[in-house]
Amino acid sequence: MENLELVFPEIFLSLSIMFLLLLGVFKKNSSTIIQNISIIVLLITAVITFNETIGVDETKLFNNSIIVDYLSSFMKIVTLLAAFIALIISSNYLKTFKIFKIEYPILILSSVLGMIIMISSNDLIVFYMGLELQSLALYVLATFNRDQIKSSEAGLKYFVLSALSSGLLLYGCSLIYGFTGSTNFDIISNQLNSQEYSLTFGIVFILVGLAFKISAVPFHMWAPDVYEGSPTTVTLFFTMVPKIAALTVFIRFLYVPFFNLIDQWQMILIFLSIASMIFGAVAAIGQKNLKRLIAYSSISHIGYALAGLSTGTNEGIQSSIIYITIYVLMNLGFFSSLLMMRRDEKYYETLDDLSGLSKNHPLLSISLLIILFSLAGIPPLAGFFAKFYVFKAVIEQSMYFLAIVGLLSTVIAAFYYLRIIKIIYFDKEKEKYDGDNSFWLKFSLTVSTIFILIYFIFPSQIIDVVSRINII
């Protein structure tokens, strides 16, 4: 077997999971050790991915069912690093709720394993396997705080709806297999001719399943409830990591086997994108719970990422990837600050809790201010550039309607971000919170804030990295 080193990340991660499971079973009170080892494992996996796969030309393994190229390596590294930070900042929160258990890091690792398998899948079956691995881990994670009714409800809701979407997805896969005689992306791509309208059914079913996973409208119903009910650290994980993986699959799936059918899926993507942007922006206005609000905001952000994908060009893909990367960083900053604030063992979750925060906590407030303006897409912050690249790609394809709708919905979205800023800065203050001041929370907040703030000084760096992704 040649080129086995290309799947070292997956192998290393699977072996580590098994080892950690055994360790957890046989050693008592090992939560802290397992947490720490898991963090290191994620970092090492990222390093392995970087070392072994980043410079490699496109290679296919295991009967062409696994693909390693620049896109998959880049997205794997982003996934692993995001998961790494999500895990490292979660310990104190979990301890507060007495759910600091060995299962938590192991479940996170398993879902990450599922995601990196998804990212490098070049075959419908491998893709489905990865997807289910990550989903099953995520169901359990959503219910992780099982003593709370909301958390259990979130998990159950997520499980039922997700299972339904997986069913649709599987049905789509079987249709495609039926029409082309293979599950391999390359063979499907060769079998296609653009007159094959029956295949469209398969594509639609798979798109529905994927849209569900990234919570694009109209398959978003689960997101607000699940985000609200899950423990905040899990919500943080939900808003970032699975989306990176699902977006990669979106790219791979649409641009490799079905690129010839672009006329068929482009309209669907444009619809998903417009609906998500508008709905996410409008629905967030009325929210009082911060986690629900972030759920809607993430729906509208996914809309922008999909807008980039719908262009059918390399620039579009690159802009989506830049978008999701910057979005992940902004989200990280936002959740780090959420995890910092608690009073009497209760974390801040509603908008009113933030009232007048700037009086007592000026530094945290200024970071939140920067992050929120960036989420709203106001220049010169990083969030603006994310949108700028997407709309540049969109307008280059003369899709003016999409661009104008997208930009108008940023104005609507600006309203609720401004509302948070208003509550932090203009309203009457409450007493100080007795915050969580762990080093890693401060670290991730500072890093993401500074990145957002000074991104405009060196905007070409990210573009240089991403511009090596050429799918078409």
Next chain:
Amino acid sequence: MNFPILSSLILLPTIGALFLFFTKSNKENNLTVKYVSLFTSLVNFILSIYLWILFDQTSSEFQFVEDRVWIENFINYKVGVDGISILFIILTTFITPLCIISINNSVKNRLREFLIAVLIMESFMIGVFSSLDLVIFYLFFEAGLIPMFLIIGIWGGERRVYSAFKFFLYTLLGSVLMLVAIISIYWITGTTDVIQLYELGIDTKYQNLLWLAFFSSFAVKTPMWPVHTWLPDAHVEAPTAGSVLLAAILLKMAGYGFIRFSLGLFPMASEIFTPLVYILSVIAIIFTSLIALMQEDMKKLIAYSSVAHMGFVTLGIFTIQQQGIEGSIIQMISHGLVSAALFLCVGVVYDRMHSRLISTYGGIVTIIPKYSVLFMVFTLAALGLPGTSGFIGEFLILMGAFKDNFLVAVVASLGVIIGAAYMLWLYKRVVFGKLVNSDLKQMVDLNKSEIVILTCLAIPTLFFGFYPEPLINTIEVSISDLIKSYNIQTASNF
């Protein structure tokens, strides 16, 4: 010229703000904080005067151009000034230190944060006036929203939240369309560099839509009737220093944008849409002047008068006559000085009596005579009395308008009369008349810093009123060049 003078102008206030950010905010530090920011802005002012001295008035080329790669093969960081933009830069650097001196009374808490916002604002505004790339321009243009939103929202009056939101969302809505237009220009021509675009020109068939997109943004910012409603709210609720910044500098971004981009890049479309601008400007002049006549709140009255004055500006710009555009620029500079001064005058009495209602006052001339004299100077300048800078601006605009369209000029001239009416009536009700309200007797006359600020504003107002040569010399060549290329492009297409 190797020293990057424009970048220094942009960066210096930000560096000052960074310095403030790292100082401790407590009562003892307040004075230090204030002096640091004052020092920064004064250095910036001196630097900009130095820029004016070095500036070659006989050339219409962009000078002090700095060109650096920013995003490879896409956008260059490019700044430079010509006769049109340099005056706005000086206006910005001149008003900012005055603003900083003026906040003795109006800002009580969080002084440090306020000064940071003001300084960052200055950076952004200088950036707007000096950028020679559409994307860079948009970046600065939009970024200015953030500090202004905070200034209104944190330090404003009772309805500050409503006003801050209205300000932010209105202007954001206007400018997103401009972003679409900018990206489209890149797509059509392959560059966003203004100098190159001037040479290349933009295909006529795209110009109309692009012009409208830019117009939507500038019209909101100017503000033109009927999208002016955010301005009175924002002015009334903003703290005095905020109103000054808003009136003196922010409103000028749009006027500048009209000259630089609407006329410069889309001459064909400007030709087509001139009647639209005329109609909106004339409505703004007459309609908002009448509204101003009925106001009971002093700040609101001055805010509406700003809309009317900006109506003259847009009218002057779209006459496409040498006098008209010169008049518009001088009117903008003059309005920058005068409206800033008027807001400060209102601030002075507001700090003492905590009321902006005209009916509170009356007969204060005997109690605070120094104030009354200075207030009179600015009232007269606002209504355009000969000998003040306001006159030069309005006169030139009307002269340009008469050359282009007689009817419009006649109607606009009516606006001058109504303008005189509301300003004089305001002055009469506040300063003269019987002293009814006995609380007014406790009012103290101007203190030293207030005298310094108001005199600083009065001197250029009067000086340029009698001797506008320095201003006109600076802008003359650039404008005549702009009009020349405008006429060549429109003539070849019709």
